[in-house]
Amino acid sequence: MTIKNKWIIALVAIGIIGFVIVEGVVNPRIEAKHTQYEADQQHPMTHDFTALQKYHSPYMGDFSNLSHLNQALPLHDQLNGYQLYPETFTAQVNYSLDTSEMDKEDLEQILVYNATANFVLIDNLEQVVYQFEDTSHALSREAAQQWAGTELKALQDPVQWDSVVRSKLEKPAKVQEAFSQIVDN
Known part of the structure; x- marks a missing residue:
């Protein structure tokens, strides 16, 4: 060889x-x-908030941005479309999920987390309506800001996000309190 x-x-x-x-x-x-x-990425306490920074937008009318933001949040695998209401600065996020299929506390925690992320990253969004097969929940910017106790813009910093939002969603009693404070209906 x-x-x-x-x-x-x-x-x-x-x-x-x-x-x-x-x-x-x-x-x-x-x-x-x-x-x-x-x-x-399916749970608010382990979700990577820093990955959402690229979806910051001053306008809720940027449908592509809103869509991509919500596709990066918990429950994204159950998304079933969106509806924008520009006259009231409202976004309706539709899910193909019956809420009875989920633990109530988990659902409330996810909705507070997702809505707060939407308000923090979309400057002029005033209300988010989460439409499920059996119910809907409307969450408002003003109520989220009161619950957070700080300007929502400040929560764009991941450290601030963790210390304010995640810390308030750690305990079941705080999740229930947050949900009842933020939900309009």
């Missing part, structure tokens, strides 16, 4: 070993991290 053939065999062996390592170790680890990240 010539040196050239030995080099070819060595390079093929290295290629095969590299392929096995990438497909057998590296890719499964990347996929596991991605799967865990996606699972974390």
Whole structure:
């Protein structure tokens, strides 16, 4: 066997070993991290708020931005369209979900989190209506700001967001209190 053939065999062996390592170790680890990240995005306490910063907009009429923002929030897998009401600065977010299928506390926590994120990142949005198959909930900017106890613009900073919003949503009693304060209906 010539040196050239030995080099070819060595390079093929290295290629095969590299392929096995990438497909057998590296890719499964990347996929596991991605799967865990996606699972974390379904709950307000583990959701990555910093990923939402790119959706900040001064106008609720930017439908594409509003759509992408809500597709990055918890319950995004149940989204079923939107309706904008520019005369009242209201966005209706439709879900293909019966609320009886969810734990009441989890639903309330998600709605407060999602609505607050919408108000923080869309400057002129005044009300969000979450329409489910069996009910609807309207949440207002003014009530969210009173609940937060600070200007909503200040919550664009992820540290502020965590200290104000997440800390107020940690305990079940605080979730119920927040939901009853923010919901208009």
